[in-house]
Amino acid sequence: MLYRLVSLVPFFIGCTTxxxxxxxxxxxxxxxxxxxxxxxxxxxxxxxLTEGLDRSGCDIxxxxxxxxxxxxxxxxxxxxxxxxxxxxxxxxxxxANETWRExxxxxxxxxxxxxxxxxxxxxxxGANFGLNVTLNLDxxxxxxxDDMVGDMNDSDSVHYDLQIAGGQTEWFFESGNRxxxxxxxxxxxxxxxxxxxxxx
Numbered sequence: 001m002l003y004r005l006v007s008l009v010p011f012f013i014g015c016t017t018x019x020x021x022x023x024x025x026x027x028x029x030x031x032x033x034x035x036x037x038x039x040x041x042x043x044x045x046x047x048x049l050t051e052g053l054d055r056s057g058c059d060i061x062x063x064x065x066x067x068x069x070x071x072x073x074x075x076x077x078x079x080x081x082x083x084x085x086x087x088x089x090x091x092x093x094x095x096a097n098e099t100w101r102e103x104x105x106x107x108x109x110x111x112x113x114x115x116x117x118x119x120x121x122x123x124x125x126g127a128n129f130g131l132n133v134t135l136n137l138d139x140x141x142x143x144x145x146d147d148m149v150g151d152m153n154d155s156d157s158v159h160y161d162l163q164i165a166g167g168q169t170e171w172f173f174e175s176g177n178r179x180x181x182x183x184x185x186x187x188x189x190x191x192x193x194x195x196x197x198x199x200x
Contacts (some may be wrong), residue, residue, distance in 0.1 A: 044188025055095035124161035
């Protein structure tokens with residue numbers, strides 16, 4: 001159905017929203033097993049983009065040249081269409097660096113359950129698909145510490161613009177800022193954001 005129609009910032013302290021189009025960070029490279037997201041069977045028939053994510057490069061904060069608590073960060077989203085509506089989930093995946101581990105923390109995820117409807121694309125150049133998404137924080141499935149997610153909103157909404165071509169997807173916020181890239185098939189869409197570092 002999808003192809004016939006066209007021929008988806010938290011910080012450790014004071015976080016109250018899902019994420020924003022200003023949510024960027026420094027990047028780096030390496031390789032490691034993914035977070036594993038569970039949820040919708042076989043990722044809607046799409047490749048699991050959480051497998052083999054690089055968790056390296058976030059041990060030293062470049063601006064201070066010091067080892068501080070932090071994590072390698074990704075966002076992942078999966079939306080499956082049924083009856084004209086989409087359901088799925090989004091994850092904030094955090095791989096703890098050594099300093100954060102020494103403080104007693106470990107790798108964790110924040111999970112939001114998602115529902116969405118097709119929307120007219122916004123101002124993003126080349127966008128040929130849009131999604132209006134409602135996100136509900138799933139505190140039971142979230143494994144990050146309570147003091148990290150305690151002030152997050154229980155629900156949020158966001159609009160995404162997509163460029164879909166040949167089974168590939170590029171995802172953008174309504175502002176046109178890039179969110180990530182992924183895949184599409186006849187009834188599912190997914191994305192993974194670029195890697196960034198988060199400092200706590």
